[in-house]
Amino acid sequence: MKIEVDQSIKIEQTSHSTVIGISNSKQCAVVISSQIKRKLKNDFRRIGRRRSFAYRTFIAGVILAIQQAKLTHLSDIIIDIEYVGQERRLKSIFFEMWGRNHTGTPDVSFKLIGKRSRAHEVCYRTMRGERKPDAKLPYSVIKKLALLRP
Numbered sequence: 001m002k003i004e005v006d007q008s009i010k011i012e013q014t015s016h017s018t019v020i021g022i023s024n025s026k027q028c029a030v031v032i033s034s035q036i037k038r039k040l041k042n043d044f045r046r047i048g049r050r051r052s053f054a055y056r057t058f059i060a061g062v063i064l065a066i067q068q069a070k071l072t073h074l075s076d077i078i079i080d081i082e083y084v085g086q087e088r089r090l091k092s093i094f095f096e097m098w099g100r101n102h103t104g105t106p107d108v109s110f111k112l113i114g115k116r117s118r119a120h121e122v123c124y125r126t127m128r129g130e131r132k133p134d135a136k137l138p139y140s141v142i143k144k145l146a147l148l149r150p
Helices: 034-046 050-068 087-101 118-127 139-147
Strands: 002-008 018-023 027-032 076-080 107-111
Touching: 002 050, 002 118, 018 050, 018 118, 027 050, 027 118, 034 050, 034 139, 050 076, 050 087, 050 139, 087 107, 087 139
Parallel strands: 002 076, 076 107
Antiparallel strands: 002 018, 018 027
C-alpha cells in the first residue's frame, strides 16, 4: 500500500499547531499542539540536542499518524519535502523509530507532492478547521517516540 504524507505549519513554528496528514484510500490527520511543541523543544534543549527537535518530532508525528490510521502492509511512503537537504537524516530517523514497533520496512522517499495531493488537502482542511483531526497527539506519546534512543 502506498501513502503520501504532508504537514501544515512546520514543527519549529511553535506559536501554531502542526497538522500532519496522510492519504491513500483513506485520509487521516493528527495535530501536535503549539504547547506540546514548546515543551518538546525545551526537552531537546535540556539534553543538548536542540538541532534534532524539528526532525525527530516531525518523523514521530508521521509514524503516529500512520498508526492512528491503522495502516498495515505499507510498501511505499512518500513524504513531502519539508526540510530540503535533510532527506537522508529524516530517513535514518524514520527507520530507527519505525523499527521499535514494526517488522518489515517500507520504501520511504521524499518528493514534492504538491497542493493537489489528497494529503495536502487533508492537512489544509484540518488546519483551517473545516475537518476535525483524527487525533491530537499527547505529549507523553510524542516524547517517548521522539526522545527515546534504542
